[in-house]
Amino acid sequence: MVLLLTSCATTVADKELKRRNLDEYFSGSGVVRYFLSDLPDWANFSQTAACQRSISPRYFNVTTLLKSYDYTYEQSVQLQYMFNVEMNKLKQRTEAKFLPFSDEEKLFFTLTDKIQAEIRTFRPPTFKRVNIIWMDPLLKSAEGQNSLAKLLRSSDMDLGHPVLISMCLNHFEMEKFLSSKGMLNRNVRYIPYEMFSPYTKTGEKVPLFQIYLNEFFKKNQKLYLYLPRGHFKPNELIGDLTVKRF
Structure with a gap:
């Protein structure tokens, strides 16, 4: 019985020691x-x-x-x-x-x-007009996805450079979606959910994963936000945005 208790105590102590050492390793690292x-x-x-x-x-x-x-x-x-x-x-x-x-x-x-060195994964377009398209409500059905593909081929997109934005899809999923619609090589830019952050642009932490869109574009660029009909502008998308519905 004593041996069993000693064994249990040792196991618990070992686990605590390993956890503490791990915590010390992480807290001691500059990058973490x-x-x-x-x-x-x-x-x-x-x-x-x-x-x-x-x-x-x-x-x-x-x-x-x-x-x-x-x-x-x-x-x-x-x-x-x-x-x-x-x-x-x-x-x-x-x-x-x-x-x-x-x-x-x-x-x-x-x-x-x-x-x-000014190298970026998201390369903002240089057009004076940028068409930011919130795509998430359209992903749940084939009809919605076709509606999005139709918008990307519309004359409206000739007026400015299209940028897809998603709170649901990551970088690789965005690539896969564009590839499935035959648009991967059409220079459509995209903002996946890895670009959302729980911070304001001044570094204040907030209880919301959001993005300040104007910070990624030049001041002379006009940002248009395209929303599917029946949807309001999400609070997560912050910026000086002219809303258009499709």
């Missing part, structure tokens, strides 16, 4: 302060778009990036986006569910160099 805690799968959904996301992204601490790197909001969000894209590429390549933290750390520093 730029990451938010992983979002659990059950919380990885959009109430506005009524969808459960397939992959939980790694969200960045914008407040810390603004202070430590003197980044802008745009640089911080682009870094977050690039990190998630490259991280998932590495996972697919190695068939791993998780990356070692040393690999994440190396990736982080590689991408901060790219940000400084």
Whole structure:
């Protein structure tokens, strides 16, 4: 009986020691302060778009990036986006569910160099008019998807450059959707959910994953937001936007 109790106590102590050492490792790392805690799968959904996301992204601490790197909001969000894209590429390549933290750390520093070099995964169009299309309500049916494809081929899109935006689809899912509609090589830009952030553009944390759209475009560009009929402008999409419905 004493042996059993000693064994149990030792097991518990070992687990606590391992957990404590792990905590110390993470708290001692300089890079981890730029990451938010992983979002659990059950919380990885959009109430506005009524969808459960397939992959939980790694969200960045914008407040810390603004202070430590003197980044802008745009640089911080682009870094977050690039990190998630490259991280998932590495996972697919190695068939791993998780990356070692040393690999994440190396990736982080590689991408901060790219940000400084003005390299971006999301490349904003240079047209004076930008047509931002909220696509999520149309994804649930073939009719909705056909309506979206029709809009992208319409004369309205000749007036400005189309940019798809989604709170449901990640980078690779956006690529897959465009490919399925034969539009992947038509220079349609897209903003997936990896570009949303629970921070304001000044680094204040908020209880909402949102995006400040004007921060990614030049001041002389006019932003039009295309919404499916029957839908209001989502609170998550912030900016000086002229709303059009289709």
